[in-house]
Amino acid sequence: MQAMRLLRPTPVEHSPLELVDLPDPVPVEGEVVLEVLACAVCRTDLQIVEGALTPKILPIVPGHQVVGLVVKAGAGVDPAMLGRTVGVGWLASTCGRCDMCRRGLENLCRTASFTGWDRDGGYSTHLTARADFCYPMPPGLAPEEAAPLLCGGIIGYRAFKLAGIGRGDRLGLFGFGASALLVAQVARSAGCELYVVTRGSDAQQRAREEGATWVGTLGERPPVPLQAAITFAPVGSVVVEALRSVDRAGVVVVNAIHLDSIPEFSYDDLYWERRVVSVANFTRADSGELLELAASLPIRTRHQTYPLAEANRALQQLKGDMVSGAAVLRP
Ligand SMILES: [Zn+2]
Ligand SMILES: [Zn+2]
Structure with missing residues (x-):
């Protein structure tokens, strides 16, 4: 070999x-x-x-x-x-x-x-x-199509599961790279509305093509409160932005292996049972589910x-x- x-x-x-x-x-x-x-x-x-x-x-x-x-x-x-x-x-x-x-x-x-x-x-x-x-x-699923799903793709899928949302719910995606693109496809198939915050006109254009209801740039906040948000950027301040965008009981899933420190924020931003959770690796069950979904969508x-x-x-x-x-x- x-x-x-x-x-x-x-x-x-x-x-x-x-x-x-x-x-x-x-x-x-x-x-x-x-x-x-x-x-x-x-x-x-x-x-x-x-x-x-x-x-x-x-x-x-x-x-x-x-x-x-x-x-x-x-x-x-x-x-x-x-x-x-x-x-x-x-x-x-x-x-x-x-x-x-x-x-x-x-x-x-x-x-x-x-x-x-x-x-x-x-x-x-x-x-x-x-x-x-x-x-x-x-x-x-062609091998060269499936291989790129087997890391960031499945982690993105697990992040979506941790968000715990479904049909009609509003999901914020903070950042719009390859992993977010996959989450967008999964979330749309589950009937969620997408609100995307990302820098760069190419990424914003891709988000619109994926059917995002609203697309904004860094520093802008979605016009309505969200049920959940997933952050992809390795930047702590984005987590706070996401937290301020979710409604009561809203969840922020941090999809990053490394993150600089999260800036101080008011307890009011977290109150009403809002949660911040990280996502780490994935299980074999996650990969099985995502691959089935990838083939069927x-x-x-x-x-x-x-x-x-x-x-x-x-x-x-x-x-x-x-x-x-x-x-x-x-x-
Ligand atoms: Zn990897
Ligand atoms: Zn063990």
């Missing part, structure tokens, strides 16, 4: 990933080997490659939004999985025993391991993964494909904001 492997974290301008030939993988008990059909490139990969997020092993093959064909099955794996197309995401394993796992919150498991961070990921022709952490891929993603050997270029272009939609590697 071939893989784009990182020896030590280095700025992507120096093309740190090397194309290497590795022995063909042999699955251990409970694992499968996938022939990789597509692997989308995430900003977290960029952080791992450059060392902002320290890799747990070195050398490492990055990549955690993988669609592949099951070509080998280890002991204890249902042989019916062979020949199926599946997805593999960030969550590579959980303990299954801790209180988080038992409560259906495996996304919060303290001893979880992660694809492309704790173990080799999908910037390769083949990938080994735990069979029970592979998501069945519904028919009708269908959800559209924008992507640009690169050969595996050009993973460095894909990361460079992602860093320079030069990719239109998601970057997807095709071995």
